[in-house]
Amino acid sequence: MTRLVVGPFNRVEGDLEVTLDVADNQVQAAYVNSPMYRGFEQILKDKPPLDALVYVPRICGICSVAQSAASAQALADAMGLKSPENGLLAANLTLAAENLADHLTHFYLFFMPDFARDYYRNRSWFSAAQARFKSVRGSATAEVLPARAKFMHLMGYLAGKWPHTLSLQPGGSSRSIELAEQIRLSILLTEFRLFLERTLFGDKLESVSSLDSESALLAWMQSRKSKADLPRFLEISYDLNLHKLGRATDRFMSYGAYHEGGNSLFPSGLWEEGQIHTLDISAIREDVSHSWMEGEAALAPATGYTLPQPGKTGAYSWCKAPRLNGLVVETGALARQLMAGHPLVVDLVLRHGGNVTARVIARLLELARVLPAMEEWVKRLRPGEPFCNNATPLDDARGIGLVEAARGSLGHWLEIRKGKIANYQIIAPTTWNFSPRDTAGNPGALEHALVGVPIEDNNDGAPIAVQHIVRSFDPCMVCTVH
Amino acid sequence: MHREPLNLLWLQSGGCGGCTLSLLNAECSNLFDTLESFGIHLLWHPSLSEESAQEARRIIDDCASGATRLDILCLEGSVLRGPHGSGGFHLTTGGNPMMMLIEKLAAIAKHTVAIGSCAAFGGVTSAGCNPADACGLQFEGDLPGGLLGRDFRDVSGLPVINIAGCPTHPNWIIETLAALATGVLNGQSLDVVQRPRMYADHLVHHGCTRNEFYEFKASAHKPSDLGCLMENLGCKGTQAHADCNTRLWNGEGSCVRGGYACIACTEPGFEEPGHLFAETPKLAGIPIGLPIDMPKAWFVVLASLSKSATPKRVKENAVSDHQVVVPIVKKARQK
Numbered sequence: 001m002t003r004l005v006v007g008p009f010n011r012v013e014g015d016l017e018v019t020l021d022v023a024d025n026q027v028q029a030a031y032v033n034s035p036m037y038r039g040f041e042q043i044l045k046d047k048p049p050l051d052a053l054v055y056v057p058r059i060c061g062i063c064s065v066a067q068s069a070a071s072a073q074a075l076a077d078a079m080g081l082k083s084p085e086n087g088l089l090a091a092n093l094t095l096a097a098e099n100l101a102d103h104l105t106h107f108y109l110f111f112m113p114d115f116a117r118d119y120y121r122n123r124s125w126f127s128a129a130q131a132r133f134k135s136v137r138g139s140a141t142a143e144v145l146p147a148r149a150k151f152m153h154l155m156g157y158l159a160g161k162w163p164h165t166l167s168l169q170p171g172g173s174s175r176s177i178e179l180a181e182q183i184r185l186s187i188l189l190t191e192f193r194l195f196l197e198r199t200l201f202g203d204k205l206e207s208v209s210s211l212d213s214e215s216a217l218l219a220w221m222q223s224r225k226s227k228a229d230l231p232r233f234l235e236i237s238y239d240l241n242l243h244k245l246g247r248a249t250d251r252f253m254s255y256g257a258y259h260e261g262g263n264s265l266f267p268s269g270l271w272e273e274g275q276i277h278t279l280d281i282s283a284i285r286e287d288v289s290h291s292w293m294e295g296e297a298a299l300a301p302a303t304g305y306t307l308p309q310p311g312k313t314g315a316y317s318w319c320k321a322p323r324l325n326g327l328v329v330e331t332g333a334l335a336r337q338l339m340a341g342h343p344l345v346v347d348l349v350l351r352h353g354g355n356v357t358a359r360v361i362a363r364l365l366e367l368a369r370v371l372p373a374m375e376e377w378v379k380r381l382r383p384g385e386p387f388c389n390n391a392t393p394l395d396d397a398r399g400i401g402l403v404e405a406a407r408g409s410l411g412h413w414l415e416i417r418k419g420k421i422a423n424y425q426i427i428a429p430t431t432w433n434f435s436p437r438d439t440a441g442n443p444g445a446l447e448h449a450l451v452g453v454p455i456e457d458n459n460d461g462a463p464i465a466v467q468h469i470v471r472s473f474d475p476c477m478v479c480t481v482h
Numbered sequence: 483m484h485r486e487p488l489n490l491l492w493l494q495s496g497g498c499g500g501c502t503l504s505l506l507n508a509e510c511s512n513l514f515d516t517l518e519s520f521g522i523h524l525l526w527h528p529s530l531s532e533e534s535a536q537e538a539r540r541i542i543d544d545c546a547s548g549a550t551r552l553d554i555l556c557l558e559g560s561v562l563r564g565p566h567g568s569g570g571f572h573l574t575t576g577g578n579p580m581m582m583l584i585e586k587l588a589a590i591a592k593h594t595v596a597i598g599s600c601a602a603f604g605g606v607t608s609a610g611c612n613p614a615d616a617c618g619l620q621f622e623g624d625l626p627g628g629l630l631g632r633d634f635r636d637v638s639g640l641p642v643i644n645i646a647g648c649p650t651h652p653n654w655i656i657e658t659l660a661a662l663a664t665g666v667l668n669g670q671s672l673d674v675v676q677r678p679r680m681y682a683d684h685l686v687h688h689g690c691t692r693n694e695f696y697e698f699k700a701s702a703h704k705p706s707d708l709g710c711l712m713e714n715l716g717c718k719g720t721q722a723h724a725d726c727n728t729r730l731w732n733g734e735g736s737c738v739r740g741g742y743a744c745i746a747c748t749e750p751g752f753e754e755p756g757h758l759f760a761e762t763p764k765l766a767g768i769p770i771g772l773p774i775d776m777p778k779a780w781f782v783v784l785a786s787l788s789k790s791a792t793p794k795r796v797k798e799n800a801v802s803d804h805q806v807v808v809p810i811v812k813k814a815r816q817k
Contacts, residue, residue: 013499043610062499159732387803
């Protein structure tokens with residue numbers, strides 16, 4: 001048995017180190033370490049409740065709006081405050097803009113550059129992949145960065161700036177939209193649609209959304225060979241059998257996303273053995289047996305606490321181990337699209353389980369599915385009608401905020417006592433996916449997904465398959481170890 | 483212009499990565515071409531470069547050993563000194579504190595640049611009870627010191643360059659790096675807390691679209707109101723050093739244009755204002771934080787005068803989230 005420490009892991013958001021026990025050219029066990037601690041839960045203690053809106057977006061520069069949205073929702077819950085229709089639409093648009101920009105950033109800047117590595121120099125697609133996806137220098141970067149920056153003009157209108165806005169309030173949005181701005185939002189969405197259709201998909205968004213099985217996907221890929229970046233990814237992915245790589249526990253969870261008028265664009269749920277169940281969030285516990293954190297029993301987030309215990313015996317990460325009914329779950333775009341019952345994603349998971357290819361496809365599918373929803377939301381904005389309701393926080397109250405960040409389910413649990421924050425607990429998406437072991441010794445989702453991975457060539461200490469699997473989760477470590 | 487490219491190494495520690503994400507909002511056709519056009523060569527960036535693990539460690543080690551010349555060291559995020567001064571809250575692969583690596587590289591880099599308020603002053607990571615014992619490279623809040631100490635000077639004689647902001651504006655980063663690369667940035671180019679004067683010699687108030695409301699002290703009372711945010715909602719735009727309303731963010735945005743207060747995120751210690759962020763602290767009904775160079779008595783007189791002269795249009799629009807009274811159109815030709 002040899003031990004391999006892979007780190008610093010780059011092209012993920014934040015700091016990550018993965019330790020692998022390797023024997024017979026296979027990973028026998030993996031240990032995921034989040035090597036940085038900042039302590040936002042401690043920072044928030046005793047603060048005035050509304051000040052959370054300033055601190056929590058700064059947990060993360062890439063899920064900043066998701067953090068704002070979860071906090072605004074937790075405060076609204078604690079205040080019994082409802083947002084007017086315009087406020088809900090503006091909040092959905094702001095969160096969707098962040099999530100779609102993150103999907104784009106992940107695909108082009110974080111994930112695809114691995115296929116341009118010299119490691120793959122003998123593959124038939126290598127020179128094309130290198131020209132297109134090489135980090136920093138590939139032709140895609142020069143097209144994607146300006147398109148992304150332009151798309152983020154949505155944030156200029158809706159949120160003042162990105163990251164770190166204060167426009168998302170418990171009662172709606174602080175930024176009302178005028179008619180002229182409503183038109184400009186539409187124009188920005190059209191420009192982004194054209195970019196996606198031309199560059200990423202080589203097809204209409206609606207045609208991509210209507211792909212309903214793996215065989216339909218493969219036929220579509222053949223028909224558009226090398227004409228756009230998704231077909232290029234699919235060719236590479238099926239050549240390398242990435243759909244057989246990175247299977248975790250195949251238990252998925254989503255809080256549901258983009259709510260309006262009692263409906264959600266993507267519903268919440270728990271996927272287990274091919275069936276969708278109602279999600280019971282009261283079954284969430286955070287285990288700290290292998291975390292450098294104080295505590296014995298696994299606690300519910302509403303009554304939990306986060307206090308560091310450096311040097312704790314048996315611990316190897318600052319990340320806690322959240323579990324649902326004591327079990328490991330995976331969260332992310334793949335989970336959301338499963339809960340939404342998208343036939344392509346359901347087919348992919350039923351055939352191969354959760355895997356590298358399916359996670360990437362689910363993310364890109366969301367680009368195709370959410371942008372048309374955004375176009376509708378913009379049309380439904382009503383300039384001249386209210387965007388925000390207001391109230392004063394109660395002196396004693398509790399609230400929960402559950403949202404979907406690009407990379408999965410994000411929850412905030414807030415307790416206000418005597419007008420101050422008495423407790424604020426956060427479970428971020430990557431806390432679920434990249435958790436360490438729990439008391440029963442069960443590894444987290446990534447740790448599970450890495451077991452059995454063949455290591456024939458350790459690629460200078462960073463086996464390439466391990467890199468694909470890690471990045472397929474689109475981890476955000478700064479959220480994980482807030 | 484330097485003949486040889488300037489080698490830039492970007493490291494992240496106790497922060498959120500938001501300054502990097504903000505940098506990617508840069509309005510140029512290709513950020514990397516822009517940097518290269520000023521002769522800046524990106525050795526390694528944790529979010530953007532190809533090299534991972536051992537390959538990345540070699541690049542950093544070569545800088546530390548002097549095998550690769552390090553011209554610009556950028557740190558994003560604060561320095562984590564805890565627990566108990568060990569730096570253990572952020573360890574690099576291999577188990578060494580990030581804090582020590584930063585100190586080692588700053589000692590040999592030609593220039594050291596703090597990207598964002600965390601790296602400059604400690605920032606949000608140092609808020610509250612400061613659990614990770616976070617500080618900036620050369621400041622701890624507004625106190626000189628930080629990791630490198632008050633007397634630190636880089637190889638060229640400059641102190642740490644503090645591109646403060648939470649996050650920083652992409653252009654503040656690009657322009658500061660360009661000024662360094664072209665040799666036009668010197669000690670005179672930095673203000674008292676070492677921020678590039680290019681953007682810090684301005685106030686957020688400059689170019690504020692709520693200026694008419696400010697003039698008449700027609701104030702907003704709740705989020706989404708159109709009125710001035712200074713009197714009630716905590717806005718520090720008249721005190722905060724930055725050009726956010728003349729340069730703008732993400733196209734046509736800024737905090738005040740987004741309907742919320744400027745929280746002075748370019749200033750040391752902004753993370754602990756001593757009052758609710760979205761509520762203006764007052765003494766006898768008068769805001770404590772007045773415009774930066776305005777005597778209190780003048781402000782009080784001017785405010786009461788302008789309040790008494792406020793047109794109905796301005797007064798009513800100030801407390802609405804859309805214009806309820808529009809500017810009238812006079813039949814006579816304008817003079």
